[in-house]
Amino acid sequence: MGGRGKLRDFSQYRSPIHVNTLVKKLHRIYPGGTLKIMEVCGTHTMAIARYGLRSLMPQGLCLISGPGCPVCVTPASIINAAISLSAFPDTAVLTFGDMMRVPGTAGTLELCRAKGADVRILYSSLDMLENAKKERNKHFVFISVGFETTTPGIALSILQAEKMGLENVSFLVANRLVIPALHALCSSEDIQIDGFLCPGHVSVIIGWGAYREIAERYNIPCVVAGFEPADIVMAVDELIERIANKTPGVGNAYERVVTEEGNKKALEVMEMVFKPAAAEWRGIGVIPDSGLVLRPQYAHFDALTRFEVPLVTQEEPAGCRCGDVLKGIIVPTECALFGKRCTPQAPVGPCMVSSEGSCAAYYTYGAGE
């Protein structure tokens, strides 16, 4: 592991010489046969496609994409609820940009805005509080999506709103947790995964120690990776070493920002505001304890209760295989709709919408020549 300490400045993580050395090592240690490594995080999917890393992998080593794009796993029921909420008078719906184009069965938020609904794009949930303070006659609903990376910030906004006594804000909570999703993938019979390339940003919050239960229970190695080419290849090297040596366990190839215990403060804030609950993942179904709901003392911030809008589970559009893509059963190009009926211009499934979606990544950067 001595090589890691030598990387100092940022540009080194992109150095072709360094990447090539790591790739050579990968080819040397690869045990042969077929191995499937799942990159859990959408940002990894994008980086792998952008740097063309798939074509550097030894034959038989497949990098498959997982359920780690928050937009992609948000079910149509949430989009439909957001659309219903935007129709209430004097109500503004606030959302991260990527959510605008995700199709629910009732259309998209983008279309609602074009028809006159007050739908605004935000970069941080904290900005909503400023809006709410200025426009007291308007009610603001925040579409709260994301994994452990974004959730603490949203939890903090809720605490702030409480402190400021803001009564004109509420949250449509659709946040998800990574570890329960990994449990669901590992327990599923139709999925075979030999190693997890674990999300760097999420791990900053939850810490690499959080993957121990996965590695130990299922004997699948987990290695946390950063997002530069050298980061990713280094993590794949470590995964292959662990697979070849039959020493699963957890590795951390993103030591410059990820610790074993994570960000305790962020975890505390999350814990204070939310508690885990069963949640629907688009295309995958309901996973126990994989979502978050507001604790009773903050329940008055729940948009669904406040506006009495129900969450109605929807069937996936005919032919859409986003679920199989999110589970790593197929690669995007194996879906019959890919690039034909489903494109970034007219997405059928959510994986084609978000810039982090596997299908969008394959479409934008090609499946590799």
Added chain:
Amino acid sequence: MNEERILLHHGSGGRLSRDLVQNVIVPVFDNPALRRLEDASPIGSALGRMVMTTDSYVVQPLFFPGGDIGKLSICGTVNDLATAGATPVALSVGFIIEEGFALSDLRRILVSMKNTADSVPVPLVTGDTKVVEKTKGDGIYISTTGIGSVPEGIELTPVKVRPGDAVVINGPIGNHEASIICARNDFSLQSPVASDCAPLHGLMKAVIEKVPHTRCARDATRGGLASVLTEIIEASGYGIMLDEDSIRIDSDVRGICDILGMDPLFMANEGKMVIIVPTESAQTCIKAIETNNPKARAGVIGEVHDRAPRLTVRTRYGTSRIVTMPMGMQLPRIC
């Protein structure tokens, strides 16, 4: 303080309208054609092949490092003419101004337009001003139309592109969009990066003088380098392979892209011309660009080929990836 502002009556067609045009706008651009204040202005008798283009400018914020909506409205239209190898002959302008807009800001924009047009030089010969109710506009929108004359024997078109041709660009990419992102302050990013907003007709004139067989040119505005190259590929039927390492990107722009997850290939520019020339003329083309602007950092960034007609990038890692047209703008209202 009684600040001067645009009133709805400034767009009424009555006395106030006339005052705004005569006292505020016309004196800035003063020229014989405009001075007549007629509904149609003469622009001299046409010589050679003429080209015409039009564009509208809705950028937010109106003022940003390296430029403003006024400078942009001249450069953008001049550059569209330049892609045809044309020398600008005349411009027209339409203003749509929101009630309450500060007259001082309008003056600042007019002076910037005037200075840019003078540097070309191209006269602004006719124009129109409308005022819309408060909240029905966003300060000011500007529309400009340009007419240009193309030297004899010059016809730039992607149809002329051939396998083996070199793809040349006149400098680093992404600066305009990066400067707009910082100026908007949505992300609280601070950076000295300035827009590359500049008229490029002189550059194109120099290039076609030295390389008359230049195939085609495109200014890489909205949608960035990737979009214009995709257009050229679709029109020519040939593919283009870019070499990632030879595409210059300033470190500040790179940093902003990294933080926001944007791809510089898709970032808007307002002073970058992509020029396709026969490969043996590539160095002459670069020299012509650098003679026209010694500060330009021009270079060959790719090659036309007759394999699949698509845009690919050879990465620094020896891998290649396909690049498809961006599905929309990464950010709205950048020009």
